[in-house]
Amino acid sequence: xxVRLLHCSDSLNNYNLCIKNEVTGFINKSPKSGDLIYLxxxxxxxxxxxxxxxxxxxxxxxxxxxxxxxxLARNSSKTEFCLPFDFSVVKKITGPNWAIKYAxxxxxxxxxxxxxFLDKLFTANKVENNxxxxxxxxxxxQNQVVYELQHNITQTEGENLTATIIHxxxxxxxxxxxxxxxxxxxxxxxxxTKLGYDYEVINCPEYTYVILDPLSESVKIGRTTNTxxxxxxxxxxxxxxxxxxxxxxxxxxxxxxxxxxxxxSHKSLEFFHYVKSIQKFVNDxxxxxxxxxxxxxxxxxxxxxxxxxxx
Numbered sequence: 001x002x003v004r005l006l007h008c009s010d011s012l013n014n015y016n017l018c019i020k021n022e023v024t025g026f027i028n029k030s031p032k033s034g035d036l037i038y039l040x041x042x043x044x045x046x047x048x049x050x051x052x053x054x055x056x057x058x059x060x061x062x063x064x065x066x067x068x069x070x071x072l073a074r075n076s077s078k079t080e081f082c083l084p085f086d087f088s089v090v091k092k093i094t095g096p097n098w099a100i101k102y103a104x105x106x107x108x109x110x111x112x113x114x115x116x117f118l119d120k121l122f123t124a125n126k127v128e129n130n131x132x133x134x135x136x137x138x139x140x141x142q143n144q145v146v147y148e149l150q151h152n153i154t155q156t157e158g159e160n161l162t163a164t165i166i167h168x169x170x171x172x173x174x175x176x177x178x179x180x181x182x183x184x185x186x187x188x189x190x191x192x193t194k195l196g197y198d199y200e201v202i203n204c205p206e207y208t209y210v211i212l213d214p215l216s217e218s219v220k221i222g223r224t225t226n227t228x229x230x231x232x233x234x235x236x237x238x239x240x241x242x243x244x245x246x247x248x249x250x251x252x253x254x255x256x257x258x259x260x261x262x263x264x265s266h267k268s269l270e271f272f273h274y275v276k277s278i279q280k281f282v283n284d285x286x287x288x289x290x291x292x293x294x295x296x297x298x299x300x301x302x303x304x305x306x307x308x309x310x311x
Contacts, residue, residue, distance in 0.1 A: 001054075002108040003115050004031060007040040007047070007099070012133065014064045015041040019051055019130055021063050022077065025070030028105050031055055033074065038118060040087055040103065043133055047087040047099075050131055052122060053079040082125040084133050085145045093117045095196060097302035121147075172198060177252040178289040179204050185227040187249040190292055199296050206250035208258060210282060211235065212243045212274060219245065219278060221262070222270045223255040245282050246289075 006024060008015040018024050018039060024031075031037070032055065039051045056075035064070070090098050093114050102109055109115055124146040131137055172191035179187045187204040190197060209228045211220045220242075224231040228247035236242050259266070261281075265273045272278060 002032065002035045003118070004035055004037055004106040004108055005040055005103045006037050006106050007042070007103040010042040011064075011066075012041060012043060014066075015039065015133070017063045018076070019079065021061065022053075022075060022079065023059055023061050023063065024053075024055065024074055024076050025062060025064060025067065026072045026074075026106055027069060029072045030108070031072065031074065031106055033057055037076070037106075038122070041133060043138070044135070048084040048133060048138075049082070049087050049122070050084040050133060051079060051081050053077060080122070081127050081130045082122050083127060083141050083145045084131060084138060085121065085125055085147070086142075089121070089147055090114070090117065092196075095302075096299060097306055099306040100302060176288065176292060177249045178292055179207060179228075179247055179249050180289065180293065181229060182293065185229070185247075187251075188293065188296055190296075197295075199299065204249045207231075207247045208250050208253050208255050209247040210245045210258075210278075212245050213239060213241065213271075214243065215239075215241055217274050218267055218271045219274050220270050221255060221258045221272060223250055246285055248285075 006018075006026070008018070014025075024037060024039075035055045037053055037055060038049050039053070040047050040049050042048075053076040056077050059073050059075050061075075062070060062073050087098075094101060094111070101107065102114075109118075131141060172193050175190045175192050175197075177187050177189050179185055183201060185204060185207070186201050189200045189202065191200065206223060206225050207228050208221070208223050209231060211222070211232060212218075213220070220235070222231070226234075228244055232242060232244045255270075259270075262272050262275075262278055265275045265278060267273050
């Protein structure tokens with residue numbers, strides 16, 4: 001038995017016809033008899049789930065106005081209902097791109113963690129009869145929906161942690177901060193949570209920078225409340241060969257910290273010999289920043305794509 005999502009986009013009519021006629025349509029022929037389906041609907045710019053059922057045999061019955069879209073129709077049975085819950089809560093398990101991963105073409109969900117979470121969430125909100133999705137019912141029942149679940153999360157190391165799945169920013173551990181021109185010199189902060197990784201972009205009041213003078217093979221490690229680019233422009237008035245290697249939020253690496261870290265290579269004032277230890281530090285930091293920045297951009301882009309899938 002496979003577990004799948006079936007998203008009816010914003011067609012509330014199709015959603016209700018699936019439930020009323022106990023028949024389900026798909027745009028491909030992957031779903032099989034015995035598969036468990038969570039039925040989703042986009043309503044007022046949010047996606048909700050209030051029903052699940054088991055697929056049966058193929059049928060020629062296609063009661064939907066746009067039936068030509070569906071290559072496969074199957075009877076459904078063992079339908080269960082729950083309070084309509086905001087499906088975005090699954091982002092705590094899947095990340096922001098759940099629609100791309102699972103809702104497009106009703107892909108099989110292979111994550112046991114996600115399957116377990118869906119079952120617990122549905123069971124916690126289970127009701128006897130179908131609750132029609134409309135504005136009045138959503139307003140009436142949303143305060144009754146249970147989103148707080150005790151959920152076992154299997155880590156890659158094999159550890160089991162107990163986490164509370166709620167709409168909150170609690171239990172975040174700051175892992176790293178980066179800043180660069182592509183972020184408009186703001187700082188991107190990476191947090192690790194019990195459910196994955198979160199990102200936050202905020203203003204950066206002060207920067208620590210490493211600027212290279214290739215002629216003297218030395219670096220200047222300093223700090224500025226301007227952007228690193230502005231500081232570089234100021235310094236270039238006396239030496240046009242200067243190059244900005246990297247900059248950090250001062251909250252990550254302070255000027256004092258880096259001066260102490262590389263004190264054996266100190267030359268004079270804020271200048272240090274560009275030795276291998278500093279080169280390695282810069283290169284390792286650039287590599288780390290690139291990975292984090294690319295992950296952040298991908299996360300942002302996937303969120304944009306997801307929002308457009310069911311327009």
